[in-house]
Amino acid sequence: MAWRTAVFLSLLAACGAAGCASNRGPELLRIEPDQYDRTFDAAMAAARRHDLVPTLRDRRSGVIETEPSIAASLLDFWRGENASVGQMMENTIEFQRRYARFEFTPAGVQPVADRGSDGELDLFGAGTPVVDLTVPDGPLELRVWVVVERAYSPGIRRSTWSRTLTTRATILRPATDPAAPTRPFWTPVSRDPAFERRLLAEVEKALGRP
DSSP, rough: OOOHHHHHHHHHHHHHOOOOOOOOOSSSSEEEEHHHHHHHHHHHHHHHHHOOEEEEEETTEEEEEEOEEEEEGEEEEEEGGOSHHHOOOHHSSOOOOEEEEEEEEEOOOOOOOOGGGGGGGOSSSSOOOOTTSSSOOOOEEEEEEEEEEEEOOEEEEOSOOOOGOOOOOOOOOOOOOOOOOOSSEEEEEOOHHHHHHHHHHHHHHTOOOO
């Protein structure tokens, strides 16, 4: 029990030294058409500050998507991106990463990323009318989704006593079933609303809003 207390106190000290990231920020930003280009650039800059490199930059449809970035753990607490001690502990125990998707839409229009069934991202937006956001036509709204992915190794049986006792099981499946994955892969586990609000807060600050 003593070692658990020591680990918890270390996490508290690390979070206090670096300063846990703020959870404050808006859930969406409403902007005027003449602010669109400036806001689009501010969103990309906010992503880059957190090592989320934009790989999709579609100014006409208003979408920015980033490459994943490994989430900060206890070993790199100085990055100060975790919103709580619990989040830092989770990123230390599990190997996790994040990626972001920014989406601009005309005010009152449901974002593409919210139209999927079962909470999945509908990135194709079937049946959605094409809108060129570079042509001013009323107020816009900006939202961001930060998706947390976790590395998963099939068949790994981790020991709670020692890492050297970790073993790998052989996964047996019927011959008629698809082959089971044998290599590590990433799987989505959650969203990070606190990170989403921080990104929008940085964009809001770049626009000079109080």
